[in-house]
Amino acid sequence: MTWRVAEVVKVVPETPRVKTIAFDVPGWPGHRAGQHVDVRLTAEDGYQAQRSYSIASVPDGTRVDLTIERLQDGEVSPYLTDELRPGDRIELRGPVGGWFVWEPAQGGPLLLVAGGSGVVPLMAMIRARTAAGSNADTRLLFSSRSWEDVIYRDELERLRGDGLTVVHTLTRSQPSGWTGYARRVDAEMLAEVGPSPTELPRVYVCGPTPYVEAVAEALVQLGHEPHRVKTERFGPTGG
């Protein structure tokens, strides 16, 4: 598996801090929902930095979309979100990760628990589900700081129904009139939103490490089998 050249096709803002960058990657072999790529940037003097980003898009020829959150103190994400223009090139390696994947043929019930930009691989799963015409019982519990920070907000509103439930929790500020959850994900919320352990759901949790740890522990406390809970932790390096 080698490094491939990826050319920027377009840059789409999602939220004030998040952009989706669409790449054209000649020779792209296709990918599965949940997989990610390693991105490598090389400066003129040879200095290199590398980060991992989840693939947001469904397989579509040579097209690979990455949704990237601009981290204030980041070394790579500010470059990717501030600098990249159509025609620019980076390198990427992948697709990688065969464990944190979901295929429509696996069916549901599916519980997807996202923390901030951890929604990206889970959105890839939701998009794959839609593309396959699946109506598997799928529930997304999505934690964001505020309504403005909800990535893919409008698309999620449109996709609701046909077995897809989307529940938001907004942890820092809520729009006036908000009647939804306004706190961090906990066992009580997971019990209210998710399928019960007896339904044997497949569970995917993705987000910053402390979020994933807290959610995974709560799920096990609720009685979910640890081996049915797959986790992907985004560290401070963004990958």
Add this chain to the structure above:
Amino acid sequence: MDPLMLDGNAIAGLLQEVFAVEMTTAIGTCNTCGAADRVGALRVFRGAGIVMRCPHCDNALVTIVEDGPRVWIGFAGIRTLQVTI
């Protein structure tokens, strides 16, 4: 729990380059506590090199040191590794 810790997914690309097979679904057995886990579920730390630790007992299972194309893999704590080729 350490906020800096990642999991095996974070180094899936590196592992695939080294082992030429999908590694996050491989199962490693810890030689200290005997637990068997998917590599994707192992705890990954980035120090001077990469350390993969048992999520149950923190034992260092695998270390990876990279110098461009030269890679050293230490299997310090793995008793057995099961892969699908």
Add this chain to the structure above:
Amino acid sequence: MPPIISRGFRGRRDDAPSDRVPPGQYVTRDFPVLSAGPTPHRQLEQWDFSIGGEVDEPRRWTWEQFRALPSEEVTVDIHCVTKWSKLDTVWQGVSVDTLLDGVETAAEYVVSFCDGGYTTNLPLDDVTGGKAWVAFAYDGEPLEPEHGGPARMLVPHLYFWKSAKWVRGLRLSATDEPGFWEVNGYHNYGDPWQEQRYWGD
């Protein structure tokens, strides 16, 4: 295929006089946190520092006893094998010379051992003669756990994996005992000015 240059990418690096930057290093103003394992959280009441192995009399200090020892402020450049260097870092620590003062030994090597199980080996000569400290403060503040607090080794003339975090003691030995990274690919000595990063360098 040589890597593709990404237009405008610089990375977060500073310029610095080249006589202060070893080959292959980049200067940073950050203080990256790198760790081989989870951060231990050792309560000071349970902390001690010991000197043992091939010595006439092992020694041990509790935190209070350790902090009562003469300490000094030092400003040094540090170099991580992962290629970042940080210049003019300010530490407060007890010189290893102070800890070894009066210790009788024929040992030529030491192993630093730590909470969490990390070890690293050094020639005794490289931790004596004003070259090494057990540091408990960085930049005027008590050393944070993620950077090795309550105390870590500080051996700035070698790559920073030799400056073991969460250090609990030194074991002196007649023979060299490669530590955690030394058995797994990193160079046994680690001189940044000779770019001794890996086995065989």
